[in-house]
Amino acid sequence: MAAKSQICSIWLGSETGILKGVSLSKKQAFNFCEMSCLSRDQEVCVMAWGDSHESEVLVGSVNGTVKTFSTDKGIFTATRECGDASQGRFTGLAVTDSAMITCVESGLLKVWKEDNSDTVEVNVGKNVYRMRQNPSQHNLVATGGKENPLKVWDLERPEKPIFTAKNVAHDWLDMRVPVWVRDIGFIPDSDKIVTCTGHHQVHVYDPSSPQRRPVLEAHFGEYPLTALSLPASQGTVVVGNTHGMLAILDLRKGLVRGSLKGLSGAVRGLHCHPSLPLVASCGLDRFLRVHSLEDRSLQHKVYLKSRLNCVLFSSRELEVSFFYPDLSGDVKEVKADEEDDEVWDSMETVIEKTKKRPVCED
Amino acid sequence: MDKTEATLSKDVSKKKSKTKKQKREVETDVAPVEERNQMEKSESAPCFPPTFSVSEIKNKQRRHSMFLKFKEERRKNKLLLKKKKKKERKALGDKAPPKEVPKTIDNQRVYDETTVNPEDEEVAYDEGTDEFSAYFNRLTNPKVLITTSDRPRGRTVRFCNQLATVIPHAHVYYRRGLALKRVIPQCVSRGFTYLMVINEDRKVPMFSFTGRITDGMVLCHLPDGPTAHFKLSSVRLRKEIKRKGKSPTEHVPEVILNNFTTRLGHSIGRLFAALFPHDPQFVGRQVATFHNQRDFIFFRFHRYIFKNEKKAGIQELGPRFTLKLRSLQKGTFDSKFGEYEWVHKRHEMDSSRRKFHL
Numbered sequence: 001m002a003a004k005s006q007i008c009s010i011w012l013g014s015e016t017g018i019l020k021g022v023s024l025s026k027k028q029a030f031n032f033c034e035m036s037c038l039s040r041d042q043e044v045c046v047m048a049w050g051d052s053h054e055s056e057v058l059v060g061s062v063n064g065t066v067k068t069f070s071t072d073k074g075i076f077t078a079t080r081e082c083g084d085a086s087q088g089r090f091t092g093l094a095v096t097d098s099a100m101i102t103c104v105e106s107g108l109l110k111v112w113k114e115d116n117s118d119t120v121e122v123n124v125g126k127n128v129y130r131m132r133q134n135p136s137q138h139n140l141v142a143t144g145g146k147e148n149p150l151k152v153w154d155l156e157r158p159e160k161p162i163f164t165a166k167n168v169a170h171d172w173l174d175m176r177v178p179v180w181v182r183d184i185g186f187i188p189d190s191d192k193i194v195t196c197t198g199h200h201q202v203h204v205y206d207p208s209s210p211q212r213r214p215v216l217e218a219h220f221g222e223y224p225l226t227a228l229s230l231p232a233s234q235g236t237v238v239v240g241n242t243h244g245m246l247a248i249l250d251l252r253k254g255l256v257r258g259s260l261k262g263l264s265g266a267v268r269g270l271h272c273h274p275s276l277p278l279v280a281s282c283g284l285d286r287f288l289r290v291h292s293l294e295d296r297s298l299q300h301k302v303y304l305k306s307r308l309n310c311v312l313f314s315s316r317e318l319e320v321s322f323f324y325p326d327l328s329g330d331v332k333e334v335k336a337d338e339e340d341d342e343v344w345d346s347m348e349t350v351i352e353k354t355k356k357r358p359v360c361e362d
Numbered sequence: 363m364d365k366t367e368a369t370l371s372k373d374v375s376k377k378k379s380k381t382k383k384q385k386r387e388v389e390t391d392v393a394p395v396e397e398r399n400q401m402e403k404s405e406s407a408p409c410f411p412p413t414f415s416v417s418e419i420k421n422k423q424r425r426h427s428m429f430l431k432f433k434e435e436r437r438k439n440k441l442l443l444k445k446k447k448k449k450e451r452k453a454l455g456d457k458a459p460p461k462e463v464p465k466t467i468d469n470q471r472v473y474d475e476t477t478v479n480p481e482d483e484e485v486a487y488d489e490g491t492d493e494f495s496a497y498f499n500r501l502t503n504p505k506v507l508i509t510t511s512d513r514p515r516g517r518t519v520r521f522c523n524q525l526a527t528v529i530p531h532a533h534v535y536y537r538r539g540l541a542l543k544r545v546i547p548q549c550v551s552r553g554f555t556y557l558m559v560i561n562e563d564r565k566v567p568m569f570s571f572t573g574r575i576t577d578g579m580v581l582c583h584l585p586d587g588p589t590a591h592f593k594l595s596s597v598r599l600r601k602e603i604k605r606k607g608k609s610p611t612e613h614v615p616e617v618i619l620n621n622f623t624t625r626l627g628h629s630i631g632r633l634f635a636a637l638f639p640h641d642p643q644f645v646g647r648q649v650a651t652f653h654n655q656r657d658f659i660f661f662r663f664h665r666y667i668f669k670n671e672k673k674a675g676i677q678e679l680g681p682r683f684t685l686k687l688r689s690l691q692k693g694t695f696d697s698k699f700g701e702y703e704w705v706h707k708r709h710e711m712d713s714s715r716r717k718f719h720l
Contacts, residue, residue, distance in 0.1 A: 242701045266701035284703040
């Protein structure tokens with residue numbers, strides 16, 4: 001179990017409640033489920049890294065529990081009740097120094113401290129579709145939803161948001177443009193925030209500028225945009241919509257730089273690799289696809305049998321496969337036996353040495 | 363032109379060589395006669411110059427007759443070859459090599475990795491708890507509402523009525539310009555499990571009358587189930603079917619679902635299966651077949667009778683149509699904001715003739 005989870009570079013959460021790990025270099029996919037009894041109310045809604053070393057994955061389910069999965073040990077180490085199904089699904093999960101932040105659809109944003117004491121509660125409005133944390137400043141979170149504009153909250157001063165976005169001006173028929181924020185991203189090295197909406201718009205907001213309206217507005221397609229991710233290289237954003245169209249948009253002018261082909265179902269989760277130009281996408285068509293952002297080609301395609309909700313890219317280990325790319329390799333699914341800890345613990349843990357990069361400069 | 367058919371080949375060849383020669387030098391009448399004699403001698407094997415092809419003859423009639431001869435020749439050779447092979451096979455008896463299976467597009471189908479393995483637990487669990495689980499666990503009985511697009515014309519109306527005789531517990535309602543999103547909650551409250559909308563399109567040929575064709579079907583499973591949008595073609599109403607039987611009776615038919623192998627195919631197969639009640643009445647001897655071949659789903663409705671233990675006779679009743687899946691959307695009908703589980707994208711998915719998705 002531990003060996004299998006240590007080599008996985010992509011983690012996915014599915015609608016059946018199974019946490020899946022995929023190793024691209026070994027071309028294998030593994031299921032990590034806690035018990036042999038699965039149920040639909042364990043459907044994974046959100047996933048996040050537990051810490052900056054990416055040794056723990058936090059998995060939030062529909063029934064309100066947040067499970068911690070350790071990638072080193074390969075088992076679920078902790079479960080925490082963070083609300084119940086009556087408040088709606090989890091729409092965001094994040095971790096600060098010692099606390100966990102969760103947000104549900106009804107608008108209740110809670111900060112859970114380790115010792116189960118004094119949770120900070122904030123009401124961010126109804127119909128929240130997404131909550132995201134600023135990767136550089138961990139006390140800032142942004143929320144948005146249907147008819148719930150983008151709000152940036154500072155958790156140290158949770159009474160009022162530090163930034164509330166204003167809706168764009170009326171359209172050419174002088175009618176109010178509806179608001180539906182589906183996904184949010186913080187642009188690194190700046191204050192700016194990108195959102196994608198259910199009305200196929202992409203907005204860039206700048207809280208440091210005096211205007212509360214979007215600084216940039218771009219359109220893509222005719223279908224709601226469901227997921228967004230910012231690649232390592234600046235100036236672009238990858239968005240996906242409900243028809244399975246993935247596009248790379250340029251953030252300077254708001255034009256479509258290119259689209260990534262291959263998906264046939266709605267995109268539910270998108271994640272760009274932290275350093276390499278790769279993007280992993282998962283959706284309702286039960287496939288994980290990894291595309292390269294430079295030439296927009298499909299690098300890997302994995303069939304994973306259940307509809308997938310979220311995807312997480314780990315920043316390690318991919319160096320091996322990147323320099324020896326395999327085009328759409330067949331990944332065989334390997335069933336992981338649960339609770340065979342004794343066998344695995346008694347074996348030596350195998351630590352893979354990353355191969356040295358070929359020296360190519362100078 | 364005065365020459366007879368029999369000598370036509372010689373004639374043409376002579377003409378051909380003559381034209382060729384004329385390119386180089388002026389020909390007297392002597393040389394072609396010599397040539398012709400030569401041709402006559404080597405008549406047994408048609409010897410044309412190696413670069414000659416039938417398409418180079420400019421005269422259409424001659425070209426056509428040459429081609430017919432060529433085809434005849436080829437057919438004869440093929441038959442000879444077949445006979446020879448058969449003789450060899452007979453002679454060898456048991457030691458003959460196995461018969462070669464001809465390649466068909468269905469044989470050469472690209473292996474689809476989403477093909478469902480019957481022992482797969484995860485897929486079984488996924489199917490066991492999806493939106494159709496209520497039907498397959500015998501908790502609900504199907505009740506179908508059939509309607510059309512607004513202002514349907516005769517053919518579509520007749521088609522809907524015939525569908526209603528084929529599907530038990532089906533009710534046809536006139537559309538009256540209602541929005542589907544408003545119809546759906548009302549259906550749910552009245553206990554319907556399926557909404558079937560037959561779409562009609564205005565086929566406007568260049569200058570003539572405006573005809574209508576039935577070309578689309580939306581099948582929406584009701585409590586919160588998937589919505590499938592199909593392209594409907596080849597619709598044959600009962601009176602257009604030759605040698606048909608009497609009209610279908612009220613008995614619940616059996617359902618046959620053929621060749622739905624992939625995961626998507628499974629979902630669609632279950633969608634069709636949930637249209638009909640669970641227990642077929644074998645007294646009625648009626649069967650509805652959904653046969654999937656190369657992503658086209660053929661619907662037929664038959665009545666069968668067992669003549670003896672080995673033979674059964676079938677009579678086709680009822681309408682016949684073919685469906686092609688265009689999209690499968692999760693949730694009830696919401697084409698603008700719904701999430702699609704599968705969308706048919708022609709340029710990406712139809713690039714290979716041997717890849718099928720259902």
